[in-house]
Amino acid sequence: MEVERRVYFVSEVAEILGVSRQTVLKYVKSGVVPGLRVGGRYLIMKDEFEEFLRSGGRLQNLPEEEDVEVREVLPR
Numbered sequence: 001m002e003v004e005r006r007v008y009f010v011s012e013v014a015e016i017l018g019v020s021r022q023t024v025l026k027y028v029k030s031g032v033v034p035g036l037r038v039g040g041r042y043l044i045m046k047d048e049f050e051e052f053l054r055s056g057g058r059l060q061n062l063p064e065e066e067d068v069e070v071r072e073v074l075p076r
Helices: 010-017 021-030 046-054
Strands: 007-009 036-038 041-045
Touching: 007 010, 007 046, 010 021, 010 041, 021 041, 041 046
Parallel strands: none
Antiparallel strands: 007 041, 036 041
């Protein structure tokens, strides 16, 4: 029986958004992207992140990125 993973790693979110890992860390630390720190790493809860994308989440006014709009990556 395969267990479905309920979190994304920073590198996975970076790939989805088309930004660097460092940028995703800034987004999580600033509260733009929902995530939490567990030990020494940050995890992004899959359901919260997907809801963020569905709601048209926008990443604005953050260092190293200029008004980046999240592209659609979820099935309809």
